[in-house]
Amino acid sequence: MPHSRRSLDLDTLARTAQEAFASTEPDLxxxxxxxxxxxxxxEWARPTPADMAELQLLEMPGQSRVTFEPGGQVELSTMPFPTMTEAVKALRADAAQIDLALHGYGYDTIVASVDGRRAPRRVLTKARYEAMERFFEANGPSGTWMMTNTTSTQVNISHAADDPYRRWRLMHHLGPVLVAAFANSPGIDQAGRHWRSLRQAIWWGIDRGRTKPVPEHVDPASAWLDYALAADVFFINEEDSNGSRGIGLPPGTSFANWLRSGHEVGWPTIDDFRYHLSTLFPPIRPRGWIEIRFLDALPPWICEVAAMTIATLSAAPGIDEACERLPDTRGLWMDASRNGLQSRVLRETAVPLFELVERNLEQVSSDPNQAAALAEFVSRYVRLGRCPGDDISTLVDLRQFAGRPLVPALG
Structure with missing residues (x-):
């Protein structure tokens, strides 16, 4: 909650930004x-707020947390585990349990990174979401689509104890290759452009100040601080409300501006800054661990392959040095979203990258089924320059939806 006078300084903000890179030992x-x-x-009927409130109270066998996104998308978030294999096992059990529970309430789910069956509609009325939608609407409809009609796979990994920045740099180095390899939302935007990952295209069309990658060529903590200061504030949260009460702001007030000039409701506190950080959505986000946010929603077996791939890249000894010898793909986020592994550079990087993963998987998993699934994925997709979305016969075509283009900033 804002303060009546200025009490926050850049040194305090810098320490908070540094906290986002705190490491844990052992890994989680x-x-x-x-x-x-x-x-x-x-298919037009989304979950009701009352049903969502009840479903969120369910206890899962693997202790995952059940939440809902603004458009009624159900989300499972596992507990942190000492191995990715344990996280995968918990997710598998809890996905089956929430599916049964949803059926009991009369609901069904699908694997779709972009829900092209229906126009976007927000069903959660939380003040944070109302403010977010109004803020994004100033730049076009991409924000509402992201909030209500997209789904993803997110992988969370702690920072390495020996070097808290190592995995951060590695994931930026390889992120576009992984976007391309696991792209699973083929579609056409309103300008007629084809995408292997239409979900990621929608994200690129949102306020770029909070969705573009964090610059990676400078000190990570300083880059994260600069990124946060430059991003606009869209919601001033009331104390202890967790986003249920507060004040929405239109575009144009960066956190740096608020810090420097204040606002009619007051000056930002450190809690306001921490809340602001939670409203930033780069493809890789530091939160005391690394949130890898750039993967499409995936079929269960491919989701597990993606999880084990990232775990192997993050944890296997020496693999980061080997990856550094591969082409640098940090500038190819857009190419990955548009073309997947049809991009020559990304395909030529993906093949040796996944060979490295296959050779090192045993460092993080002794499960022969996971090794077989990885081999199947590499054979079916990577070596052929294909991605999971190539198996989807019907493209999502956003030209059927009237209104401003979803990705107006892209050429």
Missing amino acids: YGLEVEWPTNRFGD
């Missing part, structure tokens, strides 16, 4: 997955 791993949800027999 987690997963977050989402699915679009609708009533049986009625």
Whole structure:
């Protein structure tokens, strides 16, 4: 909650930004997955707030947390585990449990990174979401689509104890290759452009100040601080409200401006800054661990392959040095979203990268089923320059939806 006078300085903000790169020992791993949800027999009917409130109280066998996104997408977030194999096992059990629970309430889910069956509609009325939607609407409809009609796979990994920046740099180095390899939302935007990952294209069309990658060529903590200061504030949260009460702001007030000039409701506190950090959505976000946010929603077996791939790249000894000898793909985020592994550079990087993963998987998993799934993925997709979305016969075509283009900033 804002203060009546200025009390926050840049040194305090810098320490808070540095906290986002705190390491843990031993390592910890987690997963977050989402699915679009609708009533049986009625794909337009989203979950009601009352049903979502009850479902969020369910206890999962693997202790995952059940939440819902603004459009009624159900989300499972695992507990942190000492191995990715344990996180995968918990997710598998809890996904089956939440599916049964949803069926009991009359709901069904699908694997779809972009829900192209219906126009976007927000069903959660939390003040934070209302403010977010109004803020994004100033730049076009991409924000509402992201909030209500997209789903993803998120992988969470702690920072390495020996070097808290190592995995951060590695994931930026390899992020576009992984976007391309696991792209699973083929579609056409309103300008007629084809995408292998239409979900990621929608993200690129949102306020770039909070969705573009954090600059990686400078000190990570300083880069994260600069990124946060430059980003606009869209919601001033009331103390202890967790986003249920507060004041929404239109575009144009960066956190740096608020810090420097204040606002009619007061000056920002350190809690306001921490809340602001939670409203920033770069493809790789530091939160005391690394949130890898750039993967499409995936079929269960491919989701597990993606999780084990990232775990192997993050944890296997020496693999980061080997990856550094591969082409640098940090500037190819857009190419990855548009073309997947049809991009020559990304395909030529993906093949040796996944060979490294196959050779090092045993460092993080002794499960022969996981090794077989990885080999199947490499054979079916990577070596052929294909991605999971190539198996989807019907493209999402956003030209059927009237209104401003979803990705107006892209050429």
